[in-house]
Amino acid sequence: MSFLLWLLLPVAAASGWLVAQHQKRRKPISSHLSPDYLKGLNYWLREEPDKAIDIFIKLIDVNNETFETHLALGVLFRRRGEVNQAIHIHQNIIKIPTLDPQKRNLALFELAHDYQNAGLFDRAEDVFKNLLIVENYQIPALSQLLKIYEQEQEWEKAIKVAQKLAKLSGKKMPIAQYYCEQAENYREQGNTNRVQQLIQKALDTDPFCVRASIIEASLALENNDYRQAIVAFKRVEKQDHKYIIEIIDDLHDCYHAIGQIDQFQVYLQAILNRYDEITPILSFVKIIQQQLGRQQAIDFVSKQMLERPSLCSINSFLALSKADNTLLHNTITQLLNNKAFYKCNNCGFTARKLYWHCPSCKKWNTMKSIQGIDGD
Incomplete structure (x- = not known):
């Protein structure tokens, strides 16, 4: 005033x-x-x-x-x-x-x-x-x-305006995201052919559009086309490895459906060698427990806790351990249930779910999984 x-x-x-x-x-x-x-x-x-x-x-x-x-x-x-x-x-x-x-x-x-x-x-x-x-x-x-x-x-209008703006300003515009928005709408209507067309337009516009690959893979899963889903899911790593956590569980299900868990294990090992995300590690833990037993899984998690400390790895260890740690396990689980998993790289907005369009600053594709001891 x-x-x-x-x-x-x-x-x-x-x-x-x-x-x-x-x-x-x-x-x-x-x-x-x-x-x-x-x-x-x-x-x-x-x-x-x-x-x-x-x-x-x-x-x-x-x-x-x-x-x-x-x-x-x-x-x-x-x-x-x-x-x-x-x-x-x-x-x-x-x-x-x-x-x-x-x-x-x-x-x-x-x-x-x-x-x-x-x-x-x-x-x-x-x-x-x-x-x-x-x-x-x-x-x-x-x-x-x-x-x-x-x-x-009004995504069709947005696409036309963004294309003009890109030519005039020379800046990259989120046109691929607009195609994905349209694809999501047609997917709800059950128009599979139109969804596939829009996914291709999104990838032609931006080959690194993770969202388009995830939509394509999800559509293939709905049609029980697991091999095509695997191709689309694995493309995500090359587009932006920060989004591996979004597809790793579904990718596991795909390999399981075609009876090639061993191939998934090879893929996971390659991911662990290249990146620090904890979610693929936890997926590896499940496979180790199923194939080699609990003690081998505990040994693996213990090693990872030292190399990549996080609440998720600690909680996984507590879940596998036979010791009386119910209170500690429940406490960490509650902490994980209440924490944000994603953060906008532009404005710092945090959320428990992934938004392709930040609700705070309205920027596209800026939400990433939180890394570190209390993150992924």
Whole structure:
């Protein structure tokens, strides 16, 4: 609030000066300040900024000279959540017949932001589209349109806008994720052919799209095509090994279904040699216990606890051990049940489930499994 008052200090000073000049031209009087100005100042001193703002805005006509002041006030209102006031101010600016074209475009851009914050996406979309013909606003307008289409889950529009934005900005856009969103929707509808087409588009757009491989593998599993599922699941390691934990259990089931657990064991050993993730290790523990017995599994976990300490490995050891450790085992299990397993590399948001689109910063494909002693 104090920041708002200091920001409005130039407005009050300017309004007082303008009123004084106006009064001088009309007739000489002892006071240079109008009753409205004094009333606004009184509101200000009483820390009633909303009423003071209304009066100061009325005292200063909107024109090219006062453009920056009114524009700043509109932006300030929007940031405070008073979107209706922001819309009103920016609309008043646009109505000035003599307003410089560049200033008008800036006011339009801020007005579109107002509409967007107010949830009036159709109005915001129209204004941003109109600004696409202005060279300086092409990239900013496309960026905002993309946010609108993501929020409304209009993936076809998002794809077209993202493709244009990629060409103009030279930046990589999450187009493959949009194809995956469409694929998920068609999968719910049971349209397998369309899902496969969209998966291929996603992989053609981004060969490192882990999500597309997981969808493809899951679709193959639904059709009992275990060999194709294995191909898609194993592709994940090459795309981003941080996501191995998402597919390792399903991959085990696939190898088990075709009677080739020994091949899965070879694959797991290669994974253990290359990476530090604990989940593949725990899968290896299950195989060792089934084939060689509990003691061999305990020995293996004990070694891994020293090399890759984590709560998961400790809990696995306690589950295998015959010693009376029920209390400790239950305590660690409870800790694991309550902890976050994923963290956004962009904003730090944590969650227990994997989000392809971070709920906090709205970035795509930034959620990764947490590593370390309390992570994977």
